[in-house]
Amino acid sequence: MKYLDEFQDPALAERLLDDIRATVTKPWAMMEVCGGQTHSIIRHGLDQLLPDGIELIHGPGCPVCVTPLEVIDKALEIAARPEVIFCSFGDMLRVPGSEKDLFRVKSAGGDVRVVYSPLDALTLARENPDRQVVFFGIGFETTAPPNAMTVYQAKKLGVDNFSLLVSHVRVPPAIEAIMTSPVCRVQAFLAAGHVCTVMGMGEYPALAERFGVPIVVTGFEPLDILEGIRRTVHQLEEGRHEVENAYPRAVSPEGNPVAIRMLEDVFEVVDRSWRGIGMIPQSGWRLSERYREYDAEERFRVGDIHTQESSVCRSGEVLQGLIKPHECSAFGTLCTPRNPLGATMVSSEGACAAYYLYRRMQVPTSGDAREVSSVG
Secondary structure, three states: OOOOHHHOOHHHHHHHHHHHHHHOOOOEEEEEEEHHHHHHHHHHOHHHHOOOOEEEEEEEEOOOOOOOHHHHHHHHHHHOOOOEEEEEOHHHOOOOOOOOOHHHHHHOOOEEEEOOOHHHHHHHHHHOOOOEEEEEEEEOOOOHHHHHHHHHHHHHHOOOOEEEEEEEEOHHHHHHHHHOOOOOOOOEEEEEHHHHHHHOOOOHHHHHHHHOOOEEEEOOOHHHHHHHHHHHHHHHHHOOOOEEEOOOOOOOOOOOHHHHHHHHHHEEEEEEEEOOOEEEEEEEEEEOHHHHHHEHHHHOOOOOOOOOOOOOOOHHHHHOOOOOHHHOOOEOOOEOOOOOOOHHHHOOOOHHHHHHHOOOOOOOOOOOOOOHHHOO
16 A cells, blocks of 8 residues: 555665664664654553663653543533533544543433544534534644634634534644653654644744754654664764654645645634643633634633643553653543543553553563564
8 A cells, every 4th residue: 555555664664763773872762752753652662672772752742632531521521411412533432531431421411422523523513503513623733724723714604503612732832841851751753744744844944943952754554663763863962953754745844834824714823732731831722813713612611621631541650751651540440431531541642551451561661572574
């Protein structure tokens, strides 16, 4: 399959690994930002193939995982109302709130529907003028443009029974928050290729210069990630801190100007809380004044809902790269995909879910076998 099989070639993976092994002279710790990259790394065992001393730290790049608990509770409050059709992508339905999840709201009679596009929710609003249709808009810069376009279309068409519950976050401020943490161990970043496809690379040079860290834009297949690691290792060993594009088949430096203009029209940048991490300044979006009438949080007056995170779940430490999932005492026991304590276990991009799915149940001992045949 074009752009898939050729990026899972074990022979090419071995060549990249040989280059990495020949270059490394000291330990380095780098963070892959995106949860999709984390799943690819764990699925293909890439972290186990790297030379000793190269550590991959899993970052907060799972949009479901970083959606704050209080936003989940706001969604549950809105979804339980009889006049509402609540629409969401399927990966949000089992994310636990304080006491329940969207599946339980649905089983109790709430009209909760899985859709495959925010435009599906807008169609439902037009077909059900006597109901309030709400779409749960979460995610990073990748999913924000279609959600912005849907609100734009709703206003253009005069559909006043549609609204958006917004929980969008931005990657560059998260990198800044990670680097300014007093416990930060990250020396380089593998940036999320799909985010840069939309936003371009313009915000990264200042971060690389300020913190002295290489930032390499990376894709999601095994060879994409290994190439990103290879470039990162070369920079670290040579004492450079530059922004490189290792995903040119999808990413251009300027990103998608049309999508960026849509985001600037529909949204405005605000401070946002991240689940398990806390408030990060200028790290999210909300609907701009021009489109504020489509804000579900204001329409349904749920802005005063506030919650407290579980004291048992350590997903916040996982999201910050402070621990690996199997270092949490609840992992695989009190917390499983069927009974998750936090979103990192239930999300399709969550680090805890990846470790559970691919049976990384224990902290590995040194000298584990490393075979390139596991790639692909």
